[in-house]
Amino acid sequence: MIQIHHLTKRFSTPDGVITAVDDVSFEVHEGEVYGLLGPNGAGKTTTMRMILGLLRADEGFAEIDGCRSDQQADEVKRRVGFISASAGIYQWLTAREILMFFADVYGMEPELTGGRVQELSTLLDFTKLLDRRCATLSTGQKQRVNLARALVHDPPVMIMDEPTLGLDVVGSQVIFEYIDLLKSRGKSIILCTHQLDQAERVCDRFGFLFQSRMFAEGTLAQLQNQFNKSSLMDMFVELIASQRQNETTEAPAVVQANGV
Amino acid sequence: MESQEASNTETNSSSQTKVVRRASLWRLAQKELRETLRDRRTIITLVAMPLIVYPILSLVFKTFLLSNIGVLSEDNLIRYRYAIFAETSREQVEVLMGQLSDTWERVNTKEIQSEPSQQGETSVDDEQSTPPDSNSESSTDVAKRGSAAVAPLREHEFQIFSFQEVDPTQFLEKEDVDVLIRFRNSRIENGPPQISAEVFFDQEKPAGRNGSRFFSERLDLFNRLVLQERLRRANVNPFVPYKVVQEPLAIEQGTGKTMSLASIIPLILVLMTITGAVYPAIDLTAGERERGTLETLIAAPLPRMRVLVAKMTAVITVAVLTATLNVVGMATTIWAFQLESTLLGGQDLTIFIVLKIFGLLALFATFFSAVLLVITSFARSFKEAQAYLIPVILLSLAPGLLAMTPGLSLDGPLAVCPMINLLLLSRDVLAGNVSIVPAALAVFSTLVYVALAIAAAATVFGADSILYGSQSSWKELFSRPLEERNVAPVNVALVCLYLLFPINFIAIALLGRLPALFGDGTTVPINLYLMAVALFTFIAFFAFPTLLASHQRIRIGSGFGVRGASLRFWSLAVVMGLGLWPVVMAMINGWYEVLTLFYGAETTQGWQDTLSQYCDQQATRFRDASPFVIGIAMAIAPACCEEWFFRGLFQRGLLSRIRPWVAIAASAAAFGIFHTLSGSVASFDRLIPTTVMGVVLGLLAYKANSILPGILLHSLHNASVAFIAYFLPDLNQLSWFPQDAEHIPVLWTITSAIIGVAGLLVLLLGTRQTSHLTSESTSVDNAIDVSKSADE
Numbered sequence A: 001m002i003q004i005h006h007l008t009k010r011f012s013t014p015d016g017v018i019t020a021v022d023d024v025s026f027e028v029h030e031g032e033v034y035g036l037l038g039p040n041g042a043g044k045t046t047t048m049r050m051i052l053g054l055l056r057a058d059e060g061f062a063e064i065d066g067c068r069s070d071q072q073a074d075e076v077k078r079r080v081g082f083i084s085a086s087a088g089i090y091q092w093l094t095a096r097e098i099l100m101f102f103a104d105v106y107g108m109e110p111e112l113t114g115g116r117v118q119e120l121s122t123l124l125d126f127t128k129l130l131d132r133r134c135a136t137l138s139t140g141q142k143q144r145v146n147l148a149r150a151l152v153h154d155p156p157v158m159i160m161d162e163p164t165l166g167l168d169v170v171g172s173q174v175i176f177e178y179i180d181l182l183k184s185r186g187k188s189i190i191l192c193t194h195q196l197d198q199a200e201r202v203c204d205r206f207g208f209l210f211q212s213r214m215f216a217e218g219t220l221a222q223l224q225n226q227f228n229k230s231s232l233m234d235m236f237v238e239l240i241a242s243q244r245q246n247e248t249t250e251a252p253a254v255v256q257a258n259g260v
Numbered sequence B: 001m002e003s004q005e006a007s008n009t010e011t012n013s014s015s016q017t018k019v020v021r022r023a024s025l026w027r028l029a030q031k032e033l034r035e036t037l038r039d040r041r042t043i044i045t046l047v048a049m050p051l052i053v054y055p056i057l058s059l060v061f062k063t064f065l066l067s068n069i070g071v072l073s074e075d076n077l078i079r080y081r082y083a084i085f086a087e088t089s090r091e092q093v094e095v096l097m098g099q100l101s102d103t104w105e106r107v108n109t110k111e112i113q114s115e116p117s118q119q120g121e122t123s124v125d126d127e128q129s130t131p132p133d134s135n136s137e138s139s140t141d142v143a144k145r146g147s148a149a150v151a152p153l154r155e156h157e158f159q160i161f162s163f164q165e166v167d168p169t170q171f172l173e174k175e176d177v178d179v180l181i182r183f184r185n186s187r188i189e190n191g192p193p194q195i196s197a198e199v200f201f202d203q204e205k206p207a208g209r210n211g212s213r214f215f216s217e218r219l220d221l222f223n224r225l226v227l228q229e230r231l232r233r234a235n236v237n238p239f240v241p242y243k244v245v246q247e248p249l250a251i252e253q254g255t256g257k258t259m260s261l262a263s264i265i266p267l268i269l270v271l272m273t274i275t276g277a278v279y280p281a282i283d284l285t286a287g288e289r290e291r292g293t294l295e296t297l298i299a300a301p302l303p304r305m306r307v308l309v310a311k312m313t314a315v316i317t318v319a320v321l322t323a324t325l326n327v328v329g330m331a332t333t334i335w336a337f338q339l340e341s342t343l344l345g346g347q348d349l350t351i352f353i354v355l356k357i358f359g360l361l362a363l364f365a366t367f368f369s370a371v372l373l374v375i376t377s378f379a380r381s382f383k384e385a386q387a388y389l390i391p392v393i394l395l396s397l398a399p400g401l402l403a404m405t406p407g408l409s410l411d412g413p414l415a416v417c418p419m420i421n422l423l424l425l426s427r428d429v430l431a432g433n434v435s436i437v438p439a440a441l442a443v444f445s446t447l448v449y450v451a452l453a454i455a456a457a458a459t460v461f462g463a464d465s466i467l468y469g470s471q472s473s474w475k476e477l478f479s480r481p482l483e484e485r486n487v488a489p490v491n492v493a494l495v496c497l498y499l500l501f502p503i504n505f506i507a508i509a510l511l512g513r514l515p516a517l518f519g520d521g522t523t524v525p526i527n528l529y530l531m532a533v534a535l536f537t538f539i540a541f542f543a544f545p546t547l548l549a550s551h552q553r554i555r556i557g558s559g560f561g562v563r564g565a566s567l568r569f570w571s572l573a574v575v576m577g578l579g580l581w582p583v584v585m586a587m588i589n590g591w592y593e594v595l596t597l598f599y600g601a602e603t604t605q606g607w608q609d610t611l612s613q614y615c616d617q618q619a620t621r622f623r624d625a626s627p628f629v630i631g632i633a634m635a636i637a638p639a640c641c642e643e644w645f646f647r648g649l650f651q652r653g654l655l656s657r658i659r660p661w662v663a664i665a666a667s668a669a670a671f672g673i674f675h676t677l678s679g680s681v682a683s684f685d686r687l688i689p690t691t692v693m694g695v696v697l698g699l700l701a702y703k704a705n706s707i708l709p710g711i712l713l714h715s716l717h718n719a720s721v722a723f724i725a726y727f728l729p730d731l732n733q734l735s736w737f738p739q740d741a742e743h744i745p746v747l748w749t750i751t752s753a754i755i756g757v758a759g760l761l762v763l764l765l766g767t768r769q770t771s772h773l774t775s776e777s778t779s780v781d782n783a784i785d786v787s788k789s790a791d792e
Helices: A044-052 A074-081 A095-105 A108-125 A139-151 A167-186 A196-204 A219-226 A234-249 B002-037 B038-071 B090-107 B110-114 B139-146 B168-174 B205-235 B261-284 B286-291 B293-298 B304-336 B352-376 B382-403 B421-430 B436-462 B464-468 B474-478 B490-518 B526-551 B556-562 B567-579 B581-597 B602-622 B625-657 B660-676 B684-704 B706-728 B746-765 B776-789
Strands: A001-014 A016-028 A032-036 A059-064 A080-084 A157-161 A188-192 A204-208 A212-217 B077-079 B081-086 B157-162 B179-187 B193-199
Touching: A001 A044, A001 A139, A001 B490, A016 A059, A016 A188, A016 A204, A016 B002, A032 A044, A032 A196, A044 A080, A044 A188, A044 B567, A059 A074, A074 A080, A080 A139, A095 A108, A095 A139, A095 A188, A095 B002, A095 B706, A108 A139, A139 A157, A139 A167, A157 A167, A167 A188, A167 A196, A196 A234, A204 A219, A204 A234, A212 A219, B002 B038, B002 B261, B002 B304, B002 B436, B038 B261, B038 B304, B081 B205, B090 B157, B090 B205, B168 B179, B168 B193, B179 B205, B193 B205, B193 B474, B193 B602, B261 B286, B261 B304, B261 B352, B261 B382, B261 B421, B286 B382, B304 B352, B304 B436, B352 B421, B352 B436, B352 B490, B382 B421, B421 B436, B490 B526, B490 B660, B526 B556, B526 B602, B526 B625, B556 B625, B567 B581, B567 B684, B567 B706, B567 B746, B581 B684, B581 B706, B581 B746, B602 B706, B625 B660, B625 B684, B660 B684, B684 B706, B684 B746
Parallel strands: A016 A212, A032 A188, A032 A204, A080 A157, A157 A188, B081 B157, B081 B179
Antiparallel strands: A001 A016, A001 A059, A204 A212, B179 B193
8 A cells, every 4th residue: 555665865954965764665555554663853754754745755755555656746645644743733713614624625525524524523532622713622632633634534544643742641542542443444554653552552563763764674573583672662772772872982874864 | 346446436536636626715715714814813903903093193194284284173274373462452453364364355255356346445456456376375275276275364363462572483482373473663764654564483384384474465465455545546557567367276186297195095005905914924824834734734635826826815805804994994084084185185085986995905915915925935934924024015115105206107117017017006096097008907917926926936835845944043044064065055145145235236336436535526547446346346246255155165166166168168158258249239229129119219219328328428438448457347357256156156056956947047137137236226228138148158157067168258248348349439440340339230230149049059959067077076066966856
């Protein structure tokens, strides 16, 4: 369903060109949840933005359902639901207005939209909030509305960039339960999260991005063998420790892109 | 089976696409409108402003009016305030004022003029009884002219005091009066007693001047009538040799010949629409980015153009709403305060005028919404957008003020000049004298600009760099980088260009001041003057960019394109450098031909004659200089320095980020614009030829990957033009040289054009020089090529 071929992205900064994503390739199959993990600045968000065609790759390309995001951006966007931690919400519109608007934008039949909005609000438990302006919602409620916004057109692919950022335990739980449900409905999902315990539970395969490159990839069992560690958390800690060691002993091989 | 499903999906998706296209624009606009109209901040500019601003403004205006015209009472008649010191009694003064008032009113009413025999005082000689200043503030005349009328003298304010020697200046300063009159008893030698009326007033105050004139005219008439009566009684014909007949006319304002308060209204419309459009334009572009909703919108399958059109619809709606409320507020205030005659030149505030204003508002709102959206689309935050817009708003007042200049009319290039055409159109529409063709041209061209602006905004809005680019601070812009760079980053190139504008202006101003240094003014030694020109060119276009490049650690060789070039480029430079001047001259003449189409042969010929006179004067003056100095100042210095900046730092900087033809066009446009600012006034006839030369030089520099052949071409071209003018008297002796140098033979022009076209073709079709590169320049080419391929 999702194929990523040698994606590379460079940014010009006052201190020269930095490589934010360096030759990253992976695949996500139908009904599979792929955990894209890595420390801050590893290039996860940049990779996701390139997959969706929001950023132009300097090299390589991403394909979703046979459509290349650099050539058929609109076709790719139509097939993807995108939710990111940095995504804001229209403060002055109600949740219903936002959902109806995006349903229209994604080309849903108007007669189906009302039912879909009701279904999503029931599933994500915000039916009572549907007609409240979003400025009055809590962080968790906003994030649920945002998730419903990404799902309103029932896309076959979901790209989720830290969807639980800023949410409490219960709020996160709702999101992960819904990811389980999406998986069971055959959606392909790329999930980027720092909640490694939950990731272990819902993801089928993982890709570890480290210093802009794909450092390791595989199922949990494969990674356990490779790292000789039992949990993702331990692997992650080791990765960070090695990064710190690298920084103190020698100049890093690849300059990190912070915040891009 | 699978393929069938796939085709079904295709059909579904295409039918979905159609649904999106049908429903979206309205829904998109609806969403934008909801978002902006529910925002408290919109409501403040939309409703709160007009509710408060106009009543306050009208109060201020009234106060201003009072200080200028005296007292404006409830009946809307002006009354001046007089302080009178008299040796006679109070009652006598009042009687006198009554007499003065009545006499004037009688003489100036039609009844009296048509039935003169019934009037004792005026029956002496009807013709002579007409007051000398019949255009003075008589109530009927004034009403005809459309300004506030003045009440009869007897109704004015009088403070009557018994005679005393007061200091008039101190009195007028302290007391609340417009005019001080002192009636002093005197006696003419061997004659009857006489009362002299000394009239004091503050000549800086209109109320003082008018009040003094108002009284003096009446007293004067009274005196003359008394004199006439005495002459009549003595059987002497009171005939005077001259008679003045003044005819005050009510001339329609807004014909473009005079400036009136009504011509300010278009400017007010501009401010009102900008006020309405600014906030939604920022909020729906930079605001979306700041709140993080822009990414969500861009992640949806929506054409950017559609998004922008929806946003523009919302901005126009809010702008029109704001402006409408402003118009309603203004109209109500004008009506309530009875300011029609003062503000609208006597026109009544009819529904038709309000409709006209509304139509103009829609046009202004469309124009400004598009322009503001382009600018705010560049911004990454609310603050950044505000910073961009403030100068734009201030700059938009400049054409507004220009359009108020008396004598400007909506025709020729002004009909398509953005913003000015709208202001002139508004002025004409309000004055009721619109010519259809220029008006249609103004509206059409404005709509074209709107379309272009929205297309431009659509390319910028949601672009990678705006969506995810960091918000660079000033510190970053001016901080010194750690590593050396091969070419100037675009922002450095643009900052350098921007700073060169004031530097260039100061240089021109300093050259203008040079004569003052030589005492008597005009006799600056010409060699010195030319060397000063060369020095300023050097400082502006060579020294300043070099310093900036050095601070920014930009390598000189690669950053400015100083490197070897192959023989073909040098040969081209020689041929084009020597052969292009006739076609350049033809372009200048061609520009005047274009102007002739708009302004007629006579006017254009006048301009051309002025220019050629100026050029002749300059040439005559320059002939006193040494040819060596001419060569340096007119050819070598400008060629080296201008190529150094325009084709060097600037164009190479742009080439690293944008497509070659865009970079070449941008550097050529900048080159052309700078050359129009060569004197104290803009000389637009140089714009086209210099821009075309900029394209030639830019292409040469790009293909040769070096500025050196361009320097040769530029030097030879400038030298050709300068030395032909310099040696013109000698050249005129030659049999083959055209005697009238302004009219170059057609054959020469054609040959020159062929050289130009052939040269351009050779450049366009030839490959770009990338051989025998140094390691340093290889990397700059890579940088340029990498970004280019990324763009393509």
